[in-house]
Amino acid sequence: MSTLSIDESELIRASISACASSQHSQTPAIPLPAVLVCLTTLPWELQLEIASHLDVRNIILLRQTCHLYRDYFTVDAIDKLFTNQGRVDELRFCCYKCLTIPASRDLVLDKTRGPNQWRSLCFICWRIDHSPSIHDATREAYDIQFSNNRHGHVCLWCGWPTFFNYYHVRCGDIFDATDNFWWCMASLRCTMLAVVSGTIWFHYTGNYQVVIPAMLNFFTSFVVVFLVSLYYFRWGCTTPLRVPIEVMMTLAWIPAVVYAAQDLANNKENPDQYSYLVCTVFVARCFIYFLNLLCEAMLVLGYNPRDFAHPGISERRKLLYVFCSFMVYWGVARYRRFRLKKIKRGTV
Template structure:
């Protein structure tokens, strides 16, 4: 794959490294495959070996592949399973590099999966050195995206063609187009904008439903269980805690400091957990009342539904507090089982807070 001068330069460069030079790995794989293809089971009826590049001697294969350009090398890697394992990112970088400087043609190739989607579909990875081969496609970039990795890139993404893009606030995939000026403008893909509206509307419906259940539980406790302090007192305590939780939610959504946001989220999670015992106690005492009427059954249903919401909110805030990213279900290449788990976790989180 490398010419003689390039092989000598690569060998001298990697002399201090314990890894073998790229050419050694290529020749090793080619020799093993050539021996396998020259077995009697794969020979023709007259003893002739199969035709094609792999039927040639290793030295000729090595000489031929060393004259391929980047597009031809990537194409060869796609059509042959052997070369897909042999032609790695290190091999490509060594072939198209000289004296420690990579060829500018590598800018149009992903340094992770070796695909060439186009300069407008490649991001320059700012976590790598400026003079290194740091182009990465959207798929590979989204797969390794973490909150810390996203903070290093900032609100803007520099594309390989010199333009800029943004991170979609809903799915975290890149949004092409921008003027290179950092701002607070929230850009989303057109389908993601519709999905975000639907998720936000769903959250508001769930929030109104929870508030309505709390108010209805308080009204039932005051009107139907006024003389039963074991029902009235816990219901009033839960309603008062819901007001405090609402204040904490407003503080968290208005917080721009990450530490302040974390503290408010921890307090909101604690408040949600504290609200569970009063609701459980109220539901139990409702069942233990001597006269079971329609209103008592209705009140029991309201208290139990309120309890379900408390558990869902607790799970959602717990996932959010321990760093779960609701956008994980949009990662490419997920198995069906993992995608279903992520979708369930994201739904639970979205029931607890407005997706940002």
């Protein structure tokens, strides 16, 4: 069988491109040369021989001309065609899932496929099928390679590929804003607890059932603020020491709550406002622990905080995921920075 000349091959490529572009435009279709008009009238073997001289971009354009070529030139058929001809390298800028060729030529290589296979994925297909969950903290899961031989990482905030650091610039700003907000709220909470504890301490002078818990909470509040500041400025992970202290502070407050509740029950007509204050502090601390427990439970149940950036979800579900992710990051913000350091070192 005679091969096509260079001029005939170029004519076929131009005709396919014109036909594909005319189907997606509002302008009248461009008159096609007779070689394409008669292409489908040729024997099927000859049509395949002609198609074997095309590159992957023109084969994708050929798929857009009619259902016959679209049904035949599937992912497996294109893969087999270029593999048999030893032209697998031409497929590295085309996604093997959706058969798109991004203009930037930036595709992610699928690690689950061999080096001699077609394994390029566009960002959307890779984000849907292969982006690691937050529960996978191995360094190998966050290191990725692109089809243009560049290396990158997976953004720790949104789960999309990034070329430089372990997060995008905008995601890094959100990281910092979340940590800053958490540190400000934690410091403000401890400072207010110290003020309230000092006020109750001086009001109930002589009542050791209230004074002793107030004294303990007053002094330990400054210790907690110091430990929070140590963590925030990355001088060390103080969470294993800080959490037991906060739990001890809450348990120590129980005798004062019992006394305040009895006082409110005995003086319903003229209740002491400080008794309300004692009970409010205890309820607020229990509510904060409940929120932290809820965040940890969401993680244990397998929720991935990066699901809000998943492509193709509805706006309502995205808003729900944003709220849930904020709650989770609020609960786990105390170890997120150190998690990043461990990933960079290659440990879990």
